[in-house]
Amino acid sequence: MSAPSVVIVGAGAAGTAAASQLRKLGFDGDLTLVHGEGQVPYNRTTVNKTLLQAGTTLDSVRTVLPNDPRTSLLSCRAERLDTERRTVVLQDGTHLSYNAVLIATGARPRLLPGRKQNLHAAELSDRTTPLRTYDDTERVRQVLATIGSKHGRSARVGIVGASLLGSETADALKGLGHDVFLIGAAANPMTRHLGTTIAAWVQMRHEEQLAGVFEARVDAFDASSDGITLALSDGTKLTVDLVIEALGVDPEVDWLRDSPLTLDDGVLVDERLRTVNAAGGYAAGDLARISGSPRIEHWGHALAQGGHAARSISHDLQLTEDPGPFAPSGSYSTWLYGKPLNVLGSPHPHRDREIDLAPTGNEARVTLYTSTELRVTAAITLGSAKVGQPTTAPRCRRSADQGSRRRGVHHPQGANV
Structure with missing residues (x-):
């Protein structure tokens, strides 16, 4: 009898944690990770902090994967999931058969409304970016370096979105000597995450340290030779060299639209992270949503879910005991x-x-x-x-x-x- 095979679609925090945990649990079958980002798997929490530093390389933050002959890393995007035949179809035409599949494709960043339809879309794409991947970080570093070499000054950076990602990025870019303008639609946007007192401390530091803090929305934006001009809902016209979109994320589930999986603000799973309506399927990370609970979008949570999904897979392959239900952690x-x-x-x-x-x-x-x-x-x-x-x-x-x-x-x- 042949050894079972496991396919993990997504090599971020959840996917790599699951791969490592499966090997620790004694799974010795074929283990294939599908990584559609192009770069080697890495710690994504470093994109708006560590990797912004000049001279920092991707190798310094890469993720350690199981190193054995039966573990494979494929650099290609998944195109379709065939749950009846238990096959993952990749964009290059490859078909990967599985006994168990873990869906861990994470989430994609939200962009400013209408950015792609803007008359100056090409110019905007050079200087307007989310900050979720290594390529995004490289784009930011290039713009900052260009401003310094061409104009001999620090860059003016507008960050749209003032929650955790926007706040961390504002602090990091301020520390690198740039003029940062933070734009958030709500007053004290960190209150929901940090409570009244600590959120007020963060807001006070923003106002003390940054070039400008705005409680507003971006109603319109355009590119010119002077930079990107943002028209804010409070009437402000703000011209910056670079715009960073920190507007949150949406689950990356488009490739699953034709599958029988239940897609409801992510991939719906049970308490052991098994997918609803598809035997042999599991989901973990930013796109996984346990029935009756909200999704949690955080690296530490994705790590924990990936490990638990691996334990559920191992149990269902009759290798280890039932791990019990996963309980969310937002720490x-x-x-x-x-x-x-x-x-x-x-x-x-x-x-x-x-x-x-x-x-x-x-x-x-x-x-x-x-x-x-x-x-x-x-x-x-x-x-x-x-x-x-x-x-x-x-x-x-x-x-x-x-x-x-x-x-x-x-x-x-x-x-x-």
Whole structure:
């Protein structure tokens, strides 16, 4: 009897985590990763931070894959999923047969409305970009270098979207010496993710550090020899050298339209990340949505889902025990304006009570979310303050985990916290 084969479509966080986990679990069949991006798999969280630094190479952030004769990496996009024949069809005509397929093609960035239809679309495409891939980062670096060499000055950069990606990018580009203008449609857009107090701190730092902060939408835009002019809903006309679109993402599911999978704000899966209406199928990462829950778009969450999907596949191939249901985790960490920021658990501002703490003798801030039963459901920490030992963040992590487990939520090992 031949060994089973597993095809993983997508070699981002979820796909590569699944591949590594399958080998650790003892799966010794054919393992094929389909990577449609062209570049080697890499840590995508570095595109708006580490990779913006001059001289940083892709090799420094590449993802480690299983290194064995039965693991293959194919650089091609998937075109169609044939669940009846259990085959993935690639754009180059290749047919990949599988016993199990993991769908991990992630999400694609939203662009400014009407950008492709603009009269100056070619000029705009050179200086207007999302920031989600290595190629996007290269485009940004080239524009910044061109402005410096041709005009002998720092670049004027407009970032449209002021949530986490926009905030991180604004901080990084400011640190590189550029004039950054941050445009967000809502007041204090980070409140939903960070709570009132810490979001207000982020907003204050934006206003102190950046060249301009606007609570507005982009109503129109056009390219000229002077740059790109943005017409904002508050009446401002802003001319910049580069526009970065940080407007969120949509699940990358177009190649699945002809399949029987249930596509509803992503690929619908059960609690073990099995696809609905398609035996042998699984989904993980930014495009996976567990029935009854919202999608979570974050690198650490994708890693955790990829690992869990691998355990479900291994169980269904009768190699290991049932891993049980996957429980979402929204935990992650980052740096903003020189301070570490940890989000532990999934804040629900409209459901839970927000409690703000300021430990004595330091600049740290801690925001806790508690349920009606006064159990900690999430925690956000800003700064590296210590309240005795251990540090504030791990203490809050344990509290958030304990409260979440009482609600049936578990934060898997490997989350970026």
